[in-house]
Amino acid sequence: MKLQEMRSTNFSRFAAERNKLVHTFGALAEIGQEVSNKHNFQETVRTSLHLVLGSLGIMRGGVVRYTRFEHELNMVSARGLGDDFPFGMSLCYEDERQFLANGLYPIECDQARVLPFFQVYDRSLERAKIELFVPLVVRDELLGGIFLGEKASGEQYTSHDKEIICAMGRHIGVAISQRNLMAELERRADENRRLYDDLKMTYKDTVKAFAAAIDRKDKYTEGHSVRVGKYSEAIARELGWGEEEIEGAAFAGYLHDIGKITVERKIINAPYRINAKESTELNKHPGAGYEILQPIRHPYAGVPLAAKYHHERLDGRGYPDGLYDREIPYIAKVVNLADAFDAMTSDRPYRRRRSAQEVFEDLQRNSGKQFAPELVTALLRGVIRELSGESKDKTFRKMLGREYMESEGLMPMVRTALNELAPTTPLTFVAHK
Ligand SMILES: [Fe+2]
Numbered sequence: 238m239k240l241q242e243m244r245s246t247n248f249s250r251f252a253a254e255r256n257k258l259v260h261t262f263g264a265l266a267e268i269g270q271e272v273s274n275k276h277n278f279q280e281t282v283r284t285s286l287h288l289v290l291g292s293l294g295i296m297r298g299g300v301v302r303y304t305r306f307e308h309e310l311n312m313v314s315a316r317g318l319g320d321d322f323p324f325g326m327s328l329c330y331e332d333e334r335q336f337l338a339n340g341l342y343p344i345e346c347d348q349a350r351v352l353p354f355f356q357v358y359d360r361s362l363e364r365a366k367i368e369l370f371v372p373l374v375v376r377d378e379l380l381g382g383i384f385l386g387e388k389a390s391g392e393q394y395t396s397h398d399k400e401i402i403c404a405m406g407r408h409i410g411v412a413i414s415q416r417n418l419m420a421e422l423e424r425r426a427d428e429n430r431r432l433y434d435d436l437k438m439t440y441k442d443t444v445k446a447f448a449a450a451i452d453r454k455d456k457y458t459e460g461h462s463v464r465v466g467k468y469s470e471a472i473a474r475e476l477g478w479g480e481e482e483i484e485g486a487a488f489a490g491y492l493h494d495i496g497k498i499t500v501e502r503k504i505i506n507a508p509y510r511i512n513a514k515e516s517t518e519l520n521k522h523p524g525a526g527y528e529i530l531q532p533i534r535h536p537y538a539g540v541p542l543a544a545k546y547h548h549e550r551l552d553g554r555g556y557p558d559g560l561y562d563r564e565i566p567y568i569a570k571v572v573n574l575a576d577a578f579d580a581m582t583s584d585r586p587y588r589r590r591r592s593a594q595e596v597f598e599d600l601q602r603n604s605g606k607q608f609a610p611e612l613v614t615a616l617l618r619g620v621i622r623e624l625s626g627e628s629k630d631k632t633f634r635k636m637l638g639r640e641y642m643e644s645e646g647l648m649p650m651v652r653t654a655l656n657e658l659a660p661t662t663p664l665t666f667v668a669h670k
């Protein structure tokens with residue numbers, strides 16, 4: 238060959254090599270970008286596989302993901318492998334050990350027949366004309382693998398090709414590793430959510446058991462705690478609170494009188510108006526309730542405070558601390574209204590429950606003195622929405638009874654109370670001693 242011809246051949250070979258290099262670098266960069274873009278995992282792997290095949294002119298191939306617990310390689314993306322290529326391939330301990338020891342480097346299937354994996358899947362690999370298997374080992378972890386068929390040119394894989402495959406394989410391995418990490422995070426989040434739900438269920442059951450225990454001790458006000466819970470919930474719902482807070486209000490109501498378990502049964506059950514001494518004893522129940530509830534970790538922080546302050550009044554004439562309006566925790570105001578509403582609307586040993594008219598007049602009269610006006614408004618709104626059928630909820634009907642809810646002229650009465658309350662009542666009480 239003449240010198241000039243030799244030069245020209247060398248030059249064109251060099252140019253071809255250079256073009257190939259530029260092309261593979263481009264493909265490598267694209268895979269890197271594909272992995273770092275948080276695309277759909279399946280799509281990322283599919284695109285990466287196509288880039289590997291395309292950049293080296295490989296006819297067919299597939300990427301599998303290794304699931305450690307099942308010891309299985311599962312197909313994520315394949316091209317041209319045919320329908321009978323196994324979707325899942327199980328690995329034995331020895332396979333895994335060998336692949337880990339091999340690291341991320343292409344194994345020639347022909348020369349690896351000594352390994353159990355290639356013996357077991359020999360026929361499938363042969364049928365699909367697989368030449369290379371690349372174990373995707375990243376940071377000493379087997380994450381999957383790439384199967385590669387023959388090159389379109391019919392040429393053997395060069396060591397240069399194999400290096401490119403390694404570099405691209407590392408990117409695909411990282412994509413699988415990221416996906417595994419995300420899956421693990423999701424699994425843990427799910428587990429936490431389940432644990433939290435279980436814990437909440439336990440809390441709910443405990444609260445209900447306590448409420449039942451309090452109500453059993455107080456035989457004349459049977460069901461009082463449960464009703465106060467329901468009314469607190471109804472008020473919170475009318476106020477537009479979130480579901481969690483509404484539930485919190487219900488629990489605060491259920492537990493508000495828990496301190497009564499420390500008060501003598503004969504005082505609680507006295508079939509007459511109790512005397513001053515007995516009254517002092519009974520009035521210790523908010524403090525006792527707080528002591529009982531405070532050490533417990535509640536999902537709703539206001540529960541112990543509601544127990545402690547549910548007998549406070551806006552005008553400072555309540556107990557135990559005689560707090561004024563803004564000093565009273567809001568949840569305690571909600572429970573206070575629910576508590577008073579139930580006291581007025583249920584029979585006591587020494588008196589019958591009050592008529593609907595008396596109750597709504599009382600609420601109106603004491604709005605701004607004992608009760609926060611916007612809470613009274615919320616309660617009345619809840620009653621109206623139930624009366625008018627606007628709300629499907631039957632809380633008031635269930636608690637108060639049909640006879641009460643259907644009493645003569647109830648609707649206009651509540652409407653009037655509501656109209657008179659809303660625009661005129663000051664929102665903040667000013668104490669005049
Ligand atoms: Fe109480």
Ligand SMILES: [Fe+2]
Nearest residue numbers: 461493494576
């Ligand atoms: Fe109460």
